[in-house]
Structures are given as structure tokens and as C-alpha cells.
Amino acid sequence: MVPIDRGWAWVIVLVNFIIVSLIIGSASSFGLFFAEFMTEFQAPASSITIALSIQTIAFSISSLFALNIGRHFASNRTYVILSGIFACLAYGVSAVIPDVSYLILSIGVLFGIAHGFSYGPGLVELGRYFHKKRGIATSLAEMGVSCGGLVFPPVIRLLLDSYDLRGALIVIGGILLNLCVAGALMRPIAFYEHQQKDSEHDDGIWSTNSEMYSSGNIKDKAVYRNTMKNWASSQPDTHKNEYKENINAEDKVNGSSSCLGNMKQSLSSNRKGVVRNMCKKVIDIKVLRNALFRMWIPVCFLGVIGSVQILIFIPPHAKDLNISDGDIILLVIIVGVTNLISKLLMTLFVYCNCMSKHHMIAISMIITGVACLFINFYTDFLTMTILSAIFGVFGNVYFGLFPALLVDFVGLEMISGAMAINMLMQGLGLSISNPILGFLRDITGSFNASFYLMGITCIISGSILCFEPVCRKIEMRKSEGVSVESVVTHL
Template sequence: MAAARKGLSASPPDGGWGWMIVIGCFLVTICTRAVTRCISIFFVEFQTYFAQDYARTAWIHSIVDCATMLCAPLGSFISNHVSCQVGIMLGGLLASAGLILSSFATSLEHLYLSLGVLTGLGFALSYSPAIAMVGNYFHKRKALAYGIAMSGSGIGTFILAPVVQLLIEQFSWRGALLILGGFVLNLCVCGALMRPVAGKEGRKNIPEFPEQEFEPEAPKQDFKKWSVCSPLIKVWSHKWLCPCSWQEYSFLLMPDFVVLAGSVLFMAYGCSPLFVYLVPYALRVGVSHQQAAFLMSILGVVDIIGNITFGWLTDRRCLKKYRYVCYLFAVAMDGLCCLFLPVLQNFPLLVPFSFTFGYFDGAYVTLIPVVTADVVGTKSLSSALGVVYFLHAIPYLISPPVAGWLVDTTGNYTASFLLCGFSMIFSSTLLCCARLAKKVKRTPLKPPDTDIDAKQPRRTNGAILYSVTGELDHKDVELLANETNSHCKR
């Protein structure tokens, strides 16, 4: 038992097999986030084949992103209570099945279910557990490890975007989806790499709350403390169910996490439509199909630079304290890029946009798990990431269709891109204001010189008077003493 407890408290190894975990997470992000981004290349093909408008076609990408983020807590639950390896492998099988079934689609509704729900569910079971595993293996070099792992999204986009365009030209969109389905099966290989950290292995061999078995009084205190959950305990006959759930999600009551969660909603709303409409927008302003796919490749490769450089820089001692500020800056810069996008209407101007947006997108995506870990701690990181990615679900679901509706209504992309930009800037501003308010609240106030120490005894003719700090001054004490003396004489 002592050995098991010692293992549980072991610090992250910051290396060793942890680098294999980083490689595994790198491949997971390629097979999940990069493939999701490349679905936008199918947008025009789906719209043409099924003869539908922007809003209805955009639901495909929205449902994929929404299902991925909405089911992220399920991925964290399987990782915490079953195995990270099982979760990722199961996710790979589901995602592959969804892509293969999508290649036989005969309607948009078919794609909503297969490519949207089934593939998104598979990505959810793989994505958040893989990211949480990196946090379990690294502490000192956490931002760098996350930068390398999350750069898979950029590298995958850079490689897959022209490849998918080539596959569509050679085998049509059906053949391209079928090949992507086989490619996504590599998630099963990634899952095999996710070996639990040494300190976590002892958990399966000891009770979840071992000290309660050796201290008879502890369970009674726990039942009093968790009396609200007593119906659940009676139904399930599991006396540790509620404390376990509370320990996993106690961070939900932290003010810092609540503010972070609120900002994530606006950030997710702003970033999603651009990956859906960058290629259609480029085609609208006269860019060729190959150049439009190349814009996605540029965005992806610069995303890699943002992942790694921001991860490395924020691990430096001089910037480690300012990770939060770096995250705010990156989100705000992406918002500014969206505001300027409507005036960029040719390929030479869209190239620097892809560079700038891709760099800062990689920067803040890398810092999301790092900032979350700084707020809630490493122990709650898996559950917290599940909640954070869960909060992406609703914005990811509604933002592309809303942007598509604005395009159908106004006839251009200006309103859609402006709404995205302002949403991301508001997300950064919200966190900045919360940070400033917290600093102001922490500023110590000098106590007045006339204050009297709390609970300091004062004796007057045998009567003991207790003064309250900041409430009673010396005159009030003398007046109260005189009244007490007169009362005693009576």
C-alpha cells in the first residue's frame, strides 16, 4: 500500500516514454483535427453534387466539430475509468467506419449521420484522452511537448490538403472519403502507444479511497459531507460514487475556470467558420482550385511553426509567468485577421493572411491545454479538457450554418468574417478584464492606524469587552464601558 501511494505521488518523468506519447498525440491530431479541416475541401463538391445552399452544406462540417467536442467528456470518462488505449482505439474504429459509410452517401442527411455524428464521435474518443496523456508525462517542458504534439494538426493540414484535392480529382469525392477512412484507422496504432505513466498504474490495484478502509470514522464524515448525494448512493449502492464525481469535476466551481470557459465559447464561434469558408471564399474571388487548396496548406504549415515556437517560448523562464497573456494575444490577433479578410480578394493578398492566421491559430491551440492545466492543475486536466472541448461543441455547431446563412442573405462573406473577428476579440477582452479584476482584488489594503486587534480583551470593573476590528474606535469603547458601569451600579 505504501508503494502504491508513493507511485501515485510520483512526479511526471518529463521525458523517456513521454516522447513516444508526444508522437502518438501528434499522429492523433493529424488523424482528427487535420482530417476535420480538410473536410472543407469537400464543401464545393458536396454543394455541387447535392445542389444545396451554403447553410445546409455547412451543417456537415458543423456536426463533425460539434460531435467531436460534445462527446469530449465521454472520451475523458473512458480514459479515466477504463483505459486511454481502449478509448483511442475505439475512436479510430468509429471514425473510420463513419468516413467509409460517407463514401456511399446519397443525401446530405446521410452525411450528417455518417460523416458528422459517427466520425465526430470517433474523433472525440481519441482526441481529448491523447492530449491529457501528454500532460501526465510532462511538467517542466509541458508547453514544448504540447507544441510538438499539437503541431500534427498543422502538418496534417499541410500534407493532406493538396493530397485530398488530388484524390478528389482522381477518384471523385467518394473515393477520397474511402481512402481517408482507411487512413484514420491509424488511430488504433496511436492508441497502442498510450502506455499509462508509472505513477498511474497502481490505481488499478488499490481502492479509490484507500484511507477510508483503515479509518472507521472517515466514511461517516463523508456521508455527512455528501448527504445531498444520498439518493444516488442508495440506488447504486456505491458509497464512493459521489465523492469520486465531485473530485473529478470540483474545478467547475473555480472562478478562473468559469471565466475561461465563457471565453472559450466566443473563441470557438470565431475560429470555426474560417476553416469551412476559406476555400469557397478563395474560389469566389477568382482563385483556382489548386491555389485554394494551397492556401490551406500554407495555413497548416505555419500552424506548425506557431505550435512549436509558442510552446518553446512560453516554456522559457522569462515568459513562463505570462502564458495567459500570450494566449490572449494569440486569440486577439486571429480576430484581427478575420476582420481584414473581406478586403483581401486575390491570391497574393490571401497568402500573408494564411501565414498570420495560421501562426496565431497554432499558438493559442497549443496554449489551451497549458492554460487549462495552470488553472485547474494536472490532476484534473483530463476532465477539465473534456469540459473545455465540450464547450466548443455549440459554437462549432451553429457558427458555420449562421455564417452560411449570412452569405446566402447578403451575397458576400463580409458579415460572416466580421462576426467571427469580433467574437474572437471579445473572447480575449473578457479574459483580459477578468485578469485585471483579479489583480485589483489581490492588491492589499493598508489597515488604518486606529484599528484594534480582533478579540483583544479589555477589562473595566470586572466586565470584559471585546472590540471588533474596524468597527469600534476608542470613544465607542469608553462610551460602552460607562454604560456598563452604570448598569452594574443599578
């Protein structure tokens, strides 16, 4: 029996907790390595941000592959195990590179693939194991983001002080190999389904097969073939293929060449249909007809810039202000602590239905953007703690609520297509903004202009959500029009 909402399902929660702790914790703490790479290679900020742009592109492409086309070739467990190998290689290669341009391959391509192969497949497997308790399970798993943000900064600082940059990168790469352990624990839910089907299969169908064929009755054989055909139509593709192979072998014995020709024709048409369906599953453009989702596209494109980049740029900006390394670690830890508190409060707000999700995202984005516009006033450790606390409380509300908000906008039927386009727009926003933010630092000599840009994008993103009532009215009119047309058609 499949352990839905019980048993091994809670191990899957632990697996997802480990995944987000390692992947997102290390990614959000990369700002500490950012400053070290600039010092080690005497490199401009733009050269490092280009690698981060490539990382977002690799993340978007690998996520789409693993969640859509790639699921036909390997299980989610396989992709998570592969992510541990790619993540270890990313940091291992970074430890031996002779020039900062090689970060495009290591931190850009390899770590981007690791991120895409781990985060999405883990959440998908979690959703399969939980039905009634899915919200609680997801919240517990996402706590790993805050825990990773609290643990990684002091660990990285300790490693940098003890083993220098290259030694710290090697150790972090070894830590990320624990993703392979998490993947090994991710038992696919198909494991239980196959067990159940195999037991039914052994007790029923095959025993009937032996009885029918032992009698030598041709009529019984036809009955068996029809029974197997009906059974195979309800099974996965692997069992369908087994059935087709058995029928092919029997037809060869009976000399039925016409049956083989028809089967080849049906197989070729099935292949074309599979390819067509897979292409449709990658991106479902029907969701673009939804006015609420069309409004959401610029929100996710602009909002992700501030929600992700501010934490990455806080450590190098603090270093430009001559804040000590120990105090920089405290700034990152403050972000993690306030982020954890924010997640608890956000869960309470959503549970009590005190405020709509789009209002919570809009307000948090505007507050974060305004805080960035006052970057000139953050000149020492004490004032930088204000920025860290504000970002920790409001900066990640977007990531905590956007999956549920998308369901409210487009419905469960179109959520896959909406999520795919959302991921593409987020990757596009980050890949475009990363080199621009680095270039602004190079030409101005400080990160102030970069924070101005991030603040403006956050304010615009939050302001667009104020048009949600207008777009919802448009969708309501569409639905009313469709319902009227259906009534007229029935009449």
C-alpha cells in the first residue's frame, strides 16, 4: 500500500529539507565567495555576475528538462543523485581554476544543472506522497531554506579563515555530495505501485494464462488476448510494451504478417503523438490567455531580481564599506533569522486569511524596494543590519507565496504550464540583470547603483500587482461569457 501522508512520506519531507538546505543554502551564501573571488583574481564584479547569469539559464533549462521531457528517461531519485555529483564538480572545478572566467563553467553551468536537477524533482516527489497534509509537509521542507541560510555563512567563513578560498571550495563541494544520500532516500512512489500491481499480476492474470493455454482451446486464447489487452491499456508504458512484444511473438508463430504491419503503423503514430505531447508539456501557451497570468509575467520577471540578488550583493557591498569579515557573517545570519521568523508569520497570515496573497507579495516587494533606495544611508555595520533585517522579513515573501498565488490565478488544470513559463521568466530576469548589476559596480566603483536598480524593479513589480482586481474582472467576464454560450448551445 502506498504510504500517503504517513510512513515513508515523512522521510521524503526530510529529503526535501536536506536538498533545500544544501542547494539554496550554498547558493544564497555565495556572496561570501563573491568578494573572495574578486580579491583572489583581482577581477571586476561583472565577470563574476556573468557566471551567475549562466547559472540561472542552466537552472531554467535543466528544470524544464527534468520536470517534463526528462521524466520519461529517469526518475526523480536519479536526478537528485546526479545533482549531488554536479554540485560537487562545480565547487571542485572552482577550486582549481586559473582564471575567474572559468566560473562560467563551474558555478554557471555545473551548479545551475545541480540546482535544476534537485529542487524541482524533490518538490514533485513530495507532492506525490502527500494529499491532506501537503501544506504542512511543504512548509516543513521549506524550513531548510532558512536553516541552510543560517548554517552555511559561519561554516564558509570558518573554512575561508582555515583553508583559504580553494580549500574552502573543496570542502563545500564534499558537503554537497550529501545530495546523493538524500536522493538515495527518495524512494519513488512507483515502487509501492509496482509492488501492488505485481502481487495482483501474479495472483490473477498469469495463473489464468497457464490454465487457458494448457487446455489448448483457441477460444480461450482469444479470451486471454482480450483480457491482456484490457489489462495492458490500464498499465504503464513498460507493461504495454511487454504485452505488444508477447503478441508479436505469438503472431509470428501463427504467421500473422498483417498484424505486424498494423502494429508497426500504430507504433510509429504513437511515437509522433508522444513527441507532440512532450513538446506541449514543456510550455503550455494556453495559459497566456489568462489575464491574471499575463499581469503576473512582468511581476515575476522584475520581482525575482531583488528577491534573489540583494542577499548576494550584501556581503561584497559590506566589504566595500570596510566592515569586518565577522560582522559580514552576522549580516547574513540576521537575514536567515529574520527570514525564518517571516516564514512563520506568513504561514499564520495565510492560515488565518488575514490578507490576500497578492497583497502580501505587493506590500513586501514595495517595502524591500524602498529599503534599497536608501542604500546611501547604510554606511556602517549598525545601519547595514537594518537592511539585512528588512530583506530577511520581506524579501522572500515572493518565493513563499507565488506557487499558491499561481494556483489562484490559473487553477490546478493549467498550473504546469504557468509554472514552466514562470521559471523561464525568472531565469530570463536573473540572466539579464546579473551582468548589468556587476557592470554598474565596475563603472561607478560601488554597489549603490546596483541597489538602486534592484529597488526600482521591486517597487515596479509590487505596483503591477495592484491591477489584480481589474484583471480578475476580465477573467470573470470571460467565464460568464463561456457559461452563457454553453447554455445557449444546450438550448
